[in-house]
Amino acid sequence: MWRASSMSADLGIGLALRAVNERVQQAVARRPQDLPAIQPRLVAVSKTKPVEMVIEAYNHGQRTFGENYVQELLEKASNPKILSSCPDIKWHFIGHLQKQNVNKLMAVPNLSVLETVSSVKLAERVNSSWQKKGSPERLKVMVQVNTSGEDSKHGLPPSEMIALVEHLNAKCPSLEFVGLMTIGRFGHDLSQGPNPDFQIMRNVNSESKVGRSDHFRTHEKAGMKQVLSSRVPVRCCGRCGRSCVKSCRSLPGRWS
Numbered sequence: 481m482w483r484a485s486s487m488s489a490d491l492g493i494g495l496a497l498r499a500v501n502e503r504v505q506q507a508v509a510r511r512p513q514d515l516p517a518i519q520p521r522l523v524a525v526s527k528t529k530p531v532e533m534v535i536e537a538y539n540h541g542q543r544t545f546g547e548n549y550v551q552e553l554l555e556k557a558s559n560p561k562i563l564s565s566c567p568d569i570k571w572h573f574i575g576h577l578q579k580q581n582v583n584k585l586m587a588v589p590n591l592s593v594l595e596t597v598s599s600v601k602l603a604e605r606v607n608s609s610w611q612k613k614g615s616p617e618r619l620k621v622m623v624q625v626n627t628s629g630e631d632s633k634h635g636l637p638p639s640e641m642i643a644l645v646e647h648l649n650a651k652c653p654s655l656e657f658v659g660l661m662t663i664g665r666f667g668h669d670l671s672q673g674p675n676p677d678f679q680i681m682r683n684v685n686s687e688s689k690v691g692r693s694d695h696f697r698t699h700e701k702a703g704m705k706q707v708l709s710s711r712v713p714v715r716c717c718g719r720c721g722r723s724c725v726k727s728c729r730s731l732p733g734r735w736s
Contacts, residue, residue: 508520523545525548531562534562546573547575554585583609591619594620594622596661597621597624611653611654621655621656625661633663
């Protein structure tokens with residue numbers, strides 16, 4: 481993710497959040513007219529950050545936070561200070577999920593979205609674990625797609641995406657498929673055109689019947705990187721009805 485150089489580490493969280501949101505809105509105003517007019521959601525990536533910083537961001541209006549590691553997320557989300565001070569907090573798990581950690585992740589209070597489902601076996605394990613939890617709500621999940629083809633990135637190939645989406649919808653009743661997530665190559669020069677990794681995501685969506693269904697409308701989250709200024713830190717994903725922007729380095733205290 482982009483490391484902020486123009487935003488001082490001394491800037492308070494409230495002002496930093498406002499600055500990031502203003503950049504997002506400016507970028508949204510510049511997006512191509514053929515893209516849906518959907519308001520992005522900011523996901524503040526809070527890995528390694530103390531509980532006090534999360535609470536401060538929450539008090540300034542931030543409600544959605546992302547974590548990469550299951551144990552850290554469980555400890556942070558279960559912290560009595562978080563539970564008492566942040567009743568409406570929503571947690572996204574954005575890291576690679578190993579099957580042996582599924583039950584631990586399902587125990588996270590206020591878990592809202594799992595963004596990194598990348599196989600049928602993982603989907604079935606998550607579905608079974610969420611069923612056993614007995615939650616009245618389905619767990620929102622995204623399918624992670626490796627559009628760049630890099631070995632360093634997780635996710636399934638674009639050619640296998642539709643089959644996994646269909647499996648989620650048909651065989652995983654405790655899960656609600658809400659979109660796609662991908663992380664494209666960094667450093668693409670937007671003056672040369674849209675990032676091809678995000679174009680792959682859009683093309684797969686437009687060519688599939690799944691992409692036209694009411695419950696599956698893909699809006700690249702950092703596929704928005706071809707729309708957002710390159711100075712706004714983002715990861716790519718799609719979410720039903722709303723795009724998301726993940727921010728890490730723009731928040732003070734090396735928020736990442």
